Amino acid sequence: MQIAKKYLSEGLIQLTILLSLIGVRVDIDSYLSGYYTPLIEINLGPSSAYTQTPFHNLRDNLDGYSVHPKCPELEYFFASRRLLDEVRTLGSPRFPTQLNAWLVHQVSATDKADCGPSTSNNTDTSSGVQNPGDEARDEREHLPERGQEVCQTSPDLGPRPCSPGACGFLKKEEDVKVKEEEDTAPLTQLAHSSTLEQESLLEGITALSDPARQHPPTIDIEQHWSNLLSLTDLDDLDSLVTERLSDLDSDISSAISQDVSLHDAMVTSAGVFGVASERAESRPVTQQQRTLFRLESTGSTQSDASPGMAMGLAALPFASVCNLTGNGNSALSGCLDEAVFDQINQLGLEGLDTQLMGSLEGIDPQVLEDLDSDSGLSLESSSGGPVSPGSSEMSSSSSSYCEDECGATGYSSEVDSVASKGIIDYDTTWSPVDLSESVWHDHSYSSPAFFNQPPVTFPHKGIKEEPLSDVEDDEPRFHDREMSRDEMRARSMCIPFSVLQIVNMPVEEFLEVLDSHGFTTDQVTLLRDIRRRGKNKLAAQNCRKRKLDAITGLQEEVEMLHAQRNKLLREKQLTAKTMGAVGQQIKQLTRDLVARLRDDSGRPLNPERFTLQCGANGRVVVQPVRRPAVSTTTGNKTDKRKKEKKQ
DNA sequence: GAATCTTGTCATAAC
């Protein structure tokens, strides 16, 4: 009996180890090398939190140069990710591993509940044939002493590595208490618990690697082994498993949501301490649990900003880790950039760059007039702005289009660009929604918000002028480069209005300005040209965008029609096959039926000579084969033709 | 340096 138990226990352990080698290797790697984010990235499941692509990392860190979106490295990266996702979607072949792991774990748990595993068994498991990595993995997944140690060494953390229902190492009172506490704990605490869990896991691994730190259970498991060995067949074993799992169902939710980090729940397929196996058994994981996954992930991402939680970062989503640690908050940079730009836009400028004006005063207006007019109403125009044209959302569309691709919105992006450059501060009341709504439905691109702002008075000239220069850039050449030709012309001719104002003000106000300010003929002509060019520029942008949209729509329609055509062709082929089969069946049935018919003399009809013909009135008549149906139909057709000819 | 793309501008028709 002892020998049998030994063989069985060793067999189970070896089977567990073997299966763990198949399905759990990556998990232990992820734990042992949690800081190596690429490995984590590979091992992670199809979690939404993991599908975030660290563009910024590649873009900002690849050889210290920016990576173009069309960079082959990026494409390769995307392709690799896509393939990985596809492989993941094929399903997890590690469920058997999870089940076996759970079995061993349950044995240990029961042992612990009863008397505890024997020393010999522990010796076998801890000093098995597996290598250190496998040992650590195996211990982390299955071994009772490992779970026991973790549970005991981190009592304040609750039953992290082993779910209460799975290992049963903690008392029920403690479980309930921990559940209650963790149910009410905020997400940050959940994240923190998951982080500490990782620490405890690694501590457990380290402790197991050190025999001196091991605490071999002293409780006997004879009773459990006897129960186990008394099972006659696998059905009994399955029933036991089912019973155990049913007992665990009540704790699955809490175990997953409270004790298992996102990394554990979604990456560790082997189910650390049986948790994943519980998930495998309880396939209909509730939406609440999934939500908890996401929440925990979010909480981890948000709460792991502290540097002291480096260990927890190993269990964080790859993107989160990269965002928070690897790239200097590059993930936040996007939001920060937007926020900063918004702030800059809202700040505006209240002063005029007197240095630039001084430089402009020395320019001959005639020289400026000879320049090609460029109202500079587009941020990414050919004026050489810092943003390349390729960064626009559409390659052929101008940046003047709003983000929702609604076309040029009455200098919507011009407002952004110019405001960011500090030329005007009208966008304090500017509403992008209003502007975008006026694009396709109302072709009036005027923005009333532009005209509510009184022009800034020129202190030294006594005329009104809008703010000009950028606050953050004191280099005059930058302003020369950023300012459009029309703006330069307007300034050179002392026109106290910006191009935006000139273009967007209503015609009544524009005419009033022309009349009330006592402009010269040249100034009036320039004002009209600026207005005309500005509006035409927007119109051109809208026109081009419409053209592109039309082309895109037509291309999509062509693709759709092509797909529809292919589908119809397939259906046609299928229908033809079906019709052929049905025809053969009808022919065979006809032959059988004719063979059973008798003529007037009682002799059976010859199927080769007679056939059945269904008339239009539904009557079925027996006809000789000499007059097939086709001939009759053709005859009918010819008759019809003859009748038509007669008519 | 040619090819291509992007963008501004002009001319013109239409509203």
Add this chain to the structure above:
DNA sequence: GAGTTATGACAAGAT
């Protein structure tokens, strides 16, 4: 008739 919009065409700069 003036103003605006749409669009083709052209040119200049960027890629």
